[in-house]
Amino acid sequence: MAERKIYAGHAVKRLRRTAGLTQVALADVLEISPSYLNLVEKNQRPLSAALMLRLAERFDFDPRKLGGDAPGGGVEGIRRRLADPLFVDIAIDKAEVEEWLAAAPAGVEAFARAFDRMGEGGAPSAASVEALPVMKVRREIERWRNHFPDLDAQAEAMADDLRIATGDLYGGLAERLRQKHQLAIRILPTDVMPDHVRRLDLHARQLQLSEMLDSASRTFHAAFLIAELEARAEIDALVHGAAFADRHAERLFRRHLTSYFAAAIMMPYERFLRACEASGYDPLLLQRRFGAGYEQVAHRLTTLQRVGARGLPFFMVRIDRAGQSSKRYTGASAAPMVEADSRCPLWAIHSAFDRPGEIAAQLVELEDGERWFTLNRTVAGQSAGLRAGQAIFSIALGLKADYARPLLHARGLDLDKGDAQPIGLGCVSCTRPTCAQRSAPPRGRALRFNERERGLTPFEFAAD
Template sequence: MSEGPLFAGPAIRRLRKKEGLTQAAMAARLSISSSYLNLIERNQRPLSARVVFQVVDQFDFDPRNLREDESIGGVDGLARRFADERFAEFGIDRDELTEFLASAPQVAAAFARLYDTAGRSVDEGSDPMAQSRVEVERWRNHFADLDEKAEELADEMRLSRSDIGLGLTERLREKHQLAIRILPREVMPDALRRLDLHARQLQLSEMLSPASRNFQVALQIAQLEQQEEISGIASGAQFTDEAARKLFERHLLGYFAAALLMPYSRFLRACEATNYDLPVLRRRFGVSFEQLAHRLTTLQRVGQRGLPFFMARIDRAGQFSKRFAGASGSTLLESDASCPLWVANSAFERPGELCCQTVLAQGVDAGPDHWFTIARTVEGSGSSGEARFVIILGLESKLAGDLAQARGQNLSAEDAQRIGMGCARCHRPSCRQRSLPPRGAQLRFDPIVRGVTPFRFGER
């Protein structure tokens, strides 16, 4: 059961009607007053633990059904869907979404399902990466069972930061009779990892960094030992494309590998002890910046939550190749392009540096819009500088005050850089960096005055 008060009025009302009971009759079954039940059904009172127990005991009811909002990612999940530009003209804010989900969770769930399966464009609906990402976000990128299994395995293997590579190697050798062999680039020109069962070898490219090498070994362990668990999670998703299911499984394998290298409880303690100092955490756990950024979006264990980061990866053209909102509630990533004024793009000019920027995201109607962001370049695995990307982490500015990387940074909204969700979705009228007019805006032309931007436009 999730943390916080449990408001489940619509679920209780549907159960009562299904059983054919009046409020008085159901109240008697639950040993509460009719007036109290009335308040519960109207979401004016939360369910106490005793009432939940009575509901389960009296009606053979699955308590997971009381948390209907979790199946669509809660208010954050709705916010991501309503951030679609097709809903922009309605100006739906977060308070309205909260009220919608509280008063009509089944209607909200029906909308979410329709949006996920048929409400998107034909191109996106047939895009396996988009389908996989929808499923990741439905889970808010937190897979509790995988975290627990990875933590148990890390304890069993007695992994520590000093000999994590040795521990992973020993696991392959002792449990799976596999040796690790590092091969020259000319032997593996187009591969990072290859499993040779005939030779009983896990073959790795010499181009992998130590952190990437450990991650690839952890991935192989995940494939060998957790494939059944991961396939079971993936089978619960309603993918229309086999490639989408495979991509989702690949994400889960990577999730388990990261959880093995950064076991949940130990990693969260280190985050809190260091104020999420990113360079320290990288060294302590022997991971890359990208691996660390991924892990920071997953810390949502009930009773043991970390800060709600979002994470993305972009290329030099500003295209997103990875986007994980996690529990951040961010809709800033719901676009095909990133804003050129965001530090995510200028970080390419400062390779290897942590580039910080406080931003105020305009045009993000359904979620938080004031963020502290950290960007850093990374090289593609095994590319030796041939491929470069930028990883960006974001946290609501109101939560960022104690971050190690936020010391000395101005977090105020007044001084924040205004950014949009790419030119086609940004309606800031005076941005000199604008390349395209916003979609849906009425263009205006003045034969007398030429403005500082190439496009003038009115309201949507």
């Protein structure tokens, strides 16, 4: 797989200024010319592997911070904010945004935070419709590209111990809880736990699980408790490092990390990656081999970013029937569909509800010509019984078409020139003029009216 180019001039400039060095001095330390460093800082040259290694060696710098924390979400993040009607009379093109990022990354981040927090007239902006704690946690997860190597390493070692002791992971987890923590697992009927699927009763020394949980979910909840008990130090360190001022964000992030550890026990990194590569990243086969649920597998596929043993850069989005997203993981994909406030109705993540349980593969093309390959399928949410009802979600798992060739579901497709479904990032962000599915005009475009004609939609607009 071709290496992804990383443009992180803002991060290099911030590192240089923190160290109190001029461009000439840093270029000398890195054994490159000042002119080349200047191009790197202006994002006109990508960072080479050799340059990243020198930065890591000389400044004790974590290379994962390069490119993973662009101010305001980088060029696309700032352009989405500038598409707000507030700026309709200001023509700011992509090149100007790139120059702004290179010249004043801190100013860009300040603008992004202010815009997200407050809209016109002091009211919350569209970018802050989602609860602020959730957005803060998402930013921290994406800063790590949803890969936490210390948690993976510890979970992998624990999974190996359990595998040696017994071939039954659930049984091994139950025995570990009994012997090491004096906790038993008890399965309770729905009339006893009508509104919950899991409860920890410390008085009775029991992890109580609903009988409505399938085997994969029971294993996950047992592993989740193990993570709370035995990975506390590592999880505490990550939560402390995030430095959340918001207590709710801190607790949400802790829950994500605990779930991450539990999934890593069920799907240990090295074995899971080998199985992915051998099976063509077939999620159904991976489900059966690791005793996991489809959603658990999909999420795990977004985390495979171990240095020296990387998987394909997947993203994952989960929505309900109303199109509301409840999970969004960009991973290392940089997928604009994940960050978008809304989604295109032509994307098969929506039509998957019509064929529950089936995987619908779809090649899509964005307005900029970039192609993405996605797998779309419904999943059933956890249920505590008939009274609680059954939640249904649709999950899109995808990656750039350039990387999709090893996938089982992409075999036989012409990913470069074959038919692809044109989609946008939601109607208000899409400027395709002839889409019959359009339900709203794009932001920043003046509407045009001709009483003698009727186009495919009632929203005809100026080209620019």
